[in-house]
Amino acid sequence: MGILEVKDVNKRFGGLQALGKVNLSVAENTCHAIIGPNGAGKSTLLNCLVGKLIPDTGSVMFDGQSVLGRTPFEINQMGISRVFQTPEIFGDLTVMENMLIPCFAKRDGSFALHGIRSVMSEAELRDQAEHMLDEVNMLDKRNMHSASMSRGDKRRLEMAMCLVQNPKLLLLDEPTAGMARADTNNTIDLLKEIKEKRNITIAIIEHDMHVVFSLAERITVLAQGTPLVEDTPENIKGHPKVKEAYLGEAA
Amino acid sequence: MFGLDKKDASLLLIVAVLVAFAPFLLNPFPEGSAMAQFNAGYPDLMQRFVIFGIFAIGFNILFGLTGYLSFGHAAFLGVGSYAAVWMFKLLSMNVLPAIILAVITAGIFALIIGYVSLRRSGIYFSILTLAFAQMSFALAYSVLTPITGGETGLQLALDDPRIFGSSTTAEGNIPVPGFFGLEMRDSTELVLGNWVFTFNVGYYFAAIIMLAAFYLSIRIFRSPFGMMLRAIKSNQQRLNYTGLNPRPYTLAAFVISGMYAGLAGGLMASMDPLAGAERMFWTASGEVVLMTILGGVGTLIGPVLGAGLIKYMENIISKINADILHTWFAFLPDGLEDLVVTMIYPFIGKGWHLTLGIVFMLVVIFLPGGLVQGGQKLAGLFGRKKASQPKNATTEPAE
Numbered sequence: 001m002g003i004l005e006v007k008d009v010n011k012r013f014g015g016l017q018a019l020g021k022v023n024l025s026v027a028e029n030t031c032h033a034i035i036g037p038n039g040a041g042k043s044t045l046l047n048c049l050v051g052k053l054i055p056d057t058g059s060v061m062f063d064g065q066s067v068l069g070r071t072p073f074e075i076n077q078m079g080i081s082r083v084f085q086t087p088e089i090f091g092d093l094t095v096m097e098n099m100l101i102p103c104f105a106k107r108d109g110s111f112a113l114h115g116i117r118s119v120m121s122e123a124e125l126r127d128q129a130e131h132m133l134d135e136v137n138m139l140d141k142r143n144m145h146s147a148s149m150s151r152g153d154k155r156r157l158e159m160a161m162c163l164v165q166n167p168k169l170l171l172l173d174e175p176t177a178g179m180a181r182a183d184t185n186n187t188i189d190l191l192k193e194i195k196e197k198r199n200i201t202i203a204i205i206e207h208d209m210h211v212v213f214s215l216a217e218r219i220t221v222l223a224q225g226t227p228l229v230e231d232t233p234e235n236i237k238g239h240p241k242v243k244e245a246y247l248g249e250a251a
Numbered sequence: 252m253f254g255l256d257k258k259d260a261s262l263l264l265i266v267a268v269l270v271a272f273a274p275f276l277l278n279p280f281p282e283g284s285a286m287a288q289f290n291a292g293y294p295d296l297m298q299r300f301v302i303f304g305i306f307a308i309g310f311n312i313l314f315g316l317t318g319y320l321s322f323g324h325a326a327f328l329g330v331g332s333y334a335a336v337w338m339f340k341l342l343s344m345n346v347l348p349a350i351i352l353a354v355i356t357a358g359i360f361a362l363i364i365g366y367v368s369l370r371r372s373g374i375y376f377s378i379l380t381l382a383f384a385q386m387s388f389a390l391a392y393s394v395l396t397p398i399t400g401g402e403t404g405l406q407l408a409l410d411d412p413r414i415f416g417s418s419t420t421a422e423g424n425i426p427v428p429g430f431f432g433l434e435m436r437d438s439t440e441l442v443l444g445n446w447v448f449t450f451n452v453g454y455y456f457a458a459i460i461m462l463a464a465f466y467l468s469i470r471i472f473r474s475p476f477g478m479m480l481r482a483i484k485s486n487q488q489r490l491n492y493t494g495l496n497p498r499p500y501t502l503a504a505f506v507i508s509g510m511y512a513g514l515a516g517g518l519m520a521s522m523d524p525l526a527g528a529e530r531m532f533w534t535a536s537g538e539v540v541l542m543t544i545l546g547g548v549g550t551l552i553g554p555v556l557g558a559g560l561i562k563y564m565e566n567i568i569s570k571i572n573a574d575i576l577h578t579w580f581a582f583l584p585d586g587l588e589d590l591v592v593t594m595i596y597p598f599i600g601k602g603w604h605l606t607l608g609i610v611f612m613l614v615v616i617f618l619p620g621g622l623v624q625g626g627q628k629l630a631g632l633f634g635r636k637k638a639s640q641p642k643n644a645t646t647e648p649a650e
Contacts, residue, residue, distance in 0.1 A: 050492065076494035088492070092485040093478070101482050104475055105494035113503055115476040118254060122475070161493065 009058030307554030309511020323384025331516025357513020404527030547621030
């Protein structure tokens with residue numbers, strides 16, 4: 001039994017069957033990659049996991065509880081953090097404030113009215129945030145306006161914001177999309193480090209095979225809304241069905 | 252100091268000093284001089300400065316922090332006024348229960364209107380609040396006449412019960428609002444040479460409440476709650492996926508700013524115990540938006556400055572008439588004098604809105620950060636030497 005269990009999920013947009021009978025099991029403390037050509041339904045599947053979309057049929061269980069019908073913030077409170085394809089951070093706020101918000105969310109839940117005491121007085125949460133920033137080598141940038149940072153830094157900040165909550169499952173939506181090679185390698189190193197340091201389950205959606213094969217322990221190949229195969233990276237590499245899905249029948 | 256950091260504490264202190272000495276500062280010209288009409292140090296106008304300051308401070312908590320532009324905040328001001336006048340009619344002429352009820356009633360109204368309006372964001376939210384405010388105005392103006400006094404407004408009468416006070420004074424007049432014996436309209440005058448300075452009880456009462464409201468708004472700006480509100484303005488998607496529910500945060504901000512508006516409305520009624528539906532009209536809602544933008548959205552002191560500037564222009568520029576212009580330009584040759592007066596005439600008196608419009612355009616185009624940004628630019632000009640030194644490493648969040 002994995003920490004995330006997707007069973008018979010179907011999702012239809014008008015005439016398009018975006019997901020058809022998707023079954024997926026992500027085991028605890030592994031890195032599971034979901035790959036597939038464009039339009040395979042990777043993003044639709046991810047959106048079903050985080051509450052942005054509700055599947056037409058099927059079930060999504062996380063840690064023994066159904067996530068269906070829950071809002072994104074409720075699902076986050078259950079222990080799923082999501083990194084977006086383009087970094088989503090609080091651009092008007094400083095890096096430190098960006099880090100503090102997930103800390104507050106983790107400690108106080110989805111709503112708390114602390115209108116009088118100062119943010120500065122929250123020593124414990126500030127420590128926690130600074131510690132995490134240190135881990136991703138961004139402590140020197142803590143007072144920077146986050147919108148003015150490079151894309152790579154924004155990505156690292158977003159990951160730090162997710163990790164500071166100690167999620168049980170980290171969802172990564174093409175974390176290296178549009179990145180330069182050097183930045184991609186940095187991200188891979190960062191993710192490897194994270195995986196070694198903490199017991200965390202990672203589900204990653206990715207286009208870049210270099211990233212997938214450096215990180216994943218399990219790979220699911222999605223094509224036209226259905227899982228084609230699920231196996232270890234070594235077996236996926238040479239799998240005829242995968243080649244077919246990616247390169248067409250002629251190959 | 253007071254749980255504020257040094258910068259905020261000094262800001263609060265400066266505002267407190269300015270407010271305390273406002274009767275002097277606003278009356279710089281001697282009585283009877285040609286410039287005396289630019290004096291703003293009379294009780295009625297000073298009261299308006301601080302009351303609309305409170306209104307704008309509260310509006311800024313919603314608009315400045317969350318970015319939700321409410322176009323119906325005057326409704327809460329009106330509701331507060333009505334509630335306060337009813338307290339004067341039924342309970343006593345003490346302003347304390349009147350103001351408390353005004354704040355509570357406005358808060359309940361804000362809860363209902365906010366709950367519905369906050370289902371949408373952006374322009375739809377603005378339109379919803381505008382619709383609610385206009386509905387409130389229409390109700391107050393016609394259907395609810397027994398409660399609101401309709402067209403004539405709600406006024407005190409000699410036969411009001413006032414169960415904890417007296418219906419009439421010994422002289423047979425309607426009693427005036429007061430704070431445990433201190434009558435709001437009482438004033439002391441200080442004559443220094445040609446200068447006359449007026450110290451009004453109502454002004455100082457409202458000013459102390461304004462300082463308390465300002466202090467509270469600084470605390471909110473610097474609190475985790477304030478940070479969440481700025482996060483809502485910045486990126487709601489991220490907030491959602493960070494495990495936070497934006498809805499109760501925006502609703503809380505909406506209710507708090509509605510209560511500020513109710514407080515302002517209650518104070519208005521305390522200074523002059525009557526309330527009319529026109530206080531809820533959409534132009535009144537638009538005015539507080541202008542005040543906030545003019546002063547500086549999302550800044551601490553901006554809304555107060557904006558409120559002051561607009562109220563000053565409304566009261567001072569609108570009082571200038573053609574005769575006054577003629578006396579000013581009497582030194583010019585006759586033909587030229589008439590020409591200059593004709594050119595300036597549209598911008599004074601009833602045309603003060605035109606002047607306000609021009610000032611507003613200039614500020615929005617050249618100082619998008621409002622008067623506060625103007626002040627910062629000036630400070631930068633004079634303190635260039637200081638600025639060339641390495642900047643302090645701590646970047647302050649939006650003031």
